Amino acid sequence: MNGSVPVDVTYELSTEDAAYLLNAGVASEVVAKLNDIIENVYTSYDDFQDDLIAAIDTPLTQSLMPIIIPIARIVEYQPGTVLEGISGSISHNASNLTIGENFTGNIDEIRIWSKARDEETVKYDYKRLVGNDADGIAGYWRCDENFGNYIYDASKSNGEFHKNNGAFNGNTWSTTIPNKNLLGWMGKADANGFYTIPYIPYFGTGENFTLTPRYEQHEFEPGSKTVFLGEGAAILDEQNFTDISSFKLTGTVFYENTYCGVEGAIIGIDGSPV
Structure with missing residues (x-):
């Protein structure tokens, strides 16, 4: 992309943000009302707030704004034109690499x-x-x-x-820390449910950490686990969670390309009838 300095900010609530709200104690029925605006991208704060008010009432929106705004995904937009390709070479030498020249702000990771x-x-x-x-x-x-x-x-x-x-060249340390939705310790389960969290630092000889599973509005058993990481326990296996979610499902089953109902139809989840 041939771009310029970022000039715009957008607001977006993701499914992960919805899970965070549930974990933060927001009632599940309130989070469910946000489904219609999940993954919508707003270029205006006012439009984002208006849709929140439309999804939930005004007083509730005002009380939740301090929680919602920090976790709403903020994306800086760089206007420019997409290039079909870029020609040239990246030199491989012993010269110094400069990071953040003429940049004002915080850098992490x-x-x-x-x-x-x-x-x-x-x-x-x-x-x-x-x-x-x-x-x-x-x-x-x-x-x-x-x-x-x-x-x-x-x-x-x-x-x-x-x-x-x-x-450093004119830099200073900052006490500003990204919140856990911007940067944190996490692992994503694969198709078989296996997950790995590759790096969790600890102080001294070890610390206790809380593992919390999240996926959209699902519920898990247990809801979280406290584990110890430290000397003699640097690797932990078999930290399992069971999805115990239940959802109300209603509807009508027709034969394909007809309006003829199917008598005695059985609904299955992962091949098992329910």
Whole structure:
């Protein structure tokens, strides 16, 4: 893209945001009313607020705004024209790499990859901390030091750290921390329900952490688990959760291409009748 400085902000509530609201204690019937605006993209704060009011009443919208606005996905838009291709080469030399020149703001989680990544993977990894030995990671600066004038490269291959450490040039540390919906520890279950959270740091000899499963408006048993990570327990397996969600389903079953009803039709979930 041939773009310019970001000039616009959009608002969007995702299914993950809805799950967060449930976990934050917002009533399930209130969250259900937001379904009509989930994944809608709003270029105006007023339009976003108006649709919230239309979905739930005005007083409730006003009381929930302090919770909803911080988690609504904010996307900076760069106007420009899409280019069919870019010609040229990326030089491979020992010159210094400059990050954030002429930039004003906060930077966290800087990653450089040595292999192309598809759109789905980029979207998934964008909001989570990844392992420092992830396949293809060439440079990884977490920016968590909070002291001194350097950020340290956490990336490694075959057990060896890459050591591409960075030096500050007029930068300062910030106490601003992204909320957990912008950046956090998470793992996404695959088709078989297996998930991995690759990197969870802890202080001292270890800490307790809470694992919470989320998927749209589903309910799980247990709702969360407290686990210990630390010396002697750096890897935890068999942290299982069962989806106990139930939904009301109504409707009519017809034979294909007819209006003739099917008598005694059986509805199945994952091949099992219900």
